[in-house]
Amino acid sequence: MPRPRLIIDCDPGHDDAIALIVAHRHAEVVGITTVSGNAPLDATTANALMVTALLDADTPVHRGAPKPLVGEPAHAAAVHGESGLGGVARIAHARRAASDDAVGFLLDAADEALWVVAVGPLTNLALALERDPSWGRRLAGISIMGGSTDIGNVTRVAEFNTFADPEAAARVFDCGALLTMCGLNLTRQLRSNDALAKRLRRADSPLAQFAAQSFDDLHDRIEGLTGVREAALHDPCAVLAVTHPELIETRRQAVSVELEGTLTRGMTVVDQRPHTPDGGAARRGADAPTANVAYTIDADEAMAVVVEALGVESDA
Numbered sequence: 001m002p003r004p005r006l007i008i009d010c011d012p013g014h015d016d017a018i019a020l021i022v023a024h025r026h027a028e029v030v031g032i033t034t035v036s037g038n039a040p041l042d043a044t045t046a047n048a049l050m051v052t053a054l055l056d057a058d059t060p061v062h063r064g065a066p067k068p069l070v071g072e073p074a075h076a077a078a079v080h081g082e083s084g085l086g087g088v089a090r091i092a093h094a095r096r097a098a099s100d101d102a103v104g105f106l107l108d109a110a111d112e113a114l115w116v117v118a119v120g121p122l123t124n125l126a127l128a129l130e131r132d133p134s135w136g137r138r139l140a141g142i143s144i145m146g147g148s149t150d151i152g153n154v155t156r157v158a159e160f161n162t163f164a165d166p167e168a169a170a171r172v173f174d175c176g177a178l179l180t181m182c183g184l185n186l187t188r189q190l191r192s193n194d195a196l197a198k199r200l201r202r203a204d205s206p207l208a209q210f211a212a213q214s215f216d217d218l219h220d221r222i223e224g225l226t227g228v229r230e231a232a233l234h235d236p237c238a239v240l241a242v243t244h245p246e247l248i249e250t251r252r253q254a255v256s257v258e259l260e261g262t263l264t265r266g267m268t269v270v271d272q273r274p275h276t277p278d279g280g281a282a283r284r285g286a287d288a289p290t291a292n293v294a295y296t297i298d299a300d301e302a303m304a305v306v307v308e309a310l311g312v313e314s315d316a
């Protein structure tokens with residue numbers, strides 16, 4: 001299969017950084033766009049630039065939205081640190097953002113062979129749709145790390161990326177593009193632990209050392225929050241949905257984003273009712289599907305792909 005062409009819209013973030021590494025190993029990454037999310041826009045942009053330096057990749061980084069469509073920015077310093085990449089040694093480099101116009105870059109780059117992998121709040125994508133409502137349909141597809149078919153991680157039911165900009169998420173989920181949703185129900189199945197961090201530390205690979213530092217920091221913070229030294233590798237799942245679709249099982253279902261609920265704002269409401277062929281009046285069928293909703297991942301194989309992308313031999 002030819003290497004897919006993609007743009008990654010991200011808010012690095014440790015798992016965003018691993019997603020960038022996996023994407024550069026298995027796809028033609030034509031650009032990176034950054035958004036406020038795990039950390040403020042300046043930080044997520046600086047982190048994306050640092051990862052391109054770590055990769056020695058000439059991938060352009062375009063700055064995007066500093067805040068959501070409505071309200072003020074939400075960040076995740078408790079998980080990723082104030083910098084967005086807590087615990088990771090900074091890499092010196094002289095790289096600068098290619099532009100401050102992530103939305104213009106997303107619009108100009110759109111064609112039927114281009115995927116957009118969105119692993120942060122969906123503000124940039126929503127702004128692109130505001131300028132061109134057909135944009136999503138002109139892409140090969142949009143693979144999203146966001147939402148959940150079950151519980152949330154910011155509220156009982158809302159996941160961070162959709163919670164941070166619900167209006168943007170609603171616009172993207174309604175845009176008519178070929179959508180894949182990798183929600184928390186899926187991404188929690190791909191987990192890092194201390195054994196993995198130890199294995200990466202032993203590897204003679206700058207990418208593996210970066211990842212080991214990332215996992216150590218994530219595990220320290222998450223242990224403080226939950227008592228467990230593990231982290232879900234959320235964002236790489238959305239890349240694997242494009243580069244290794246055979247590893248992820250999806251179902252065609254309707255997905256909408258709640259905007260009004262006091263307890264449910266930012267929730268992805270997934271219609272899991274069975275489809276009835278005729279949807280007859282007597283038996284209310286499911287609403288027309290709008291996304292490929294991911295439910296299971298071959299976590300062992302997926303982790304093998306991630307570890308190989310980090311420069312670690314399979315038997316190491």
Ligand code: RIB
Pocket residue numbers: 011013014015016037038076119120121145153159160161234235
């Ligand atoms: O809820 C997980 C998502 O929020 C991931 O994209 C992580 O990087 C954070 O942005």
Ligand code: CA
Pocket residue numbers: 010011012013015016037038119120235
């Ligand atoms: Ca992210």
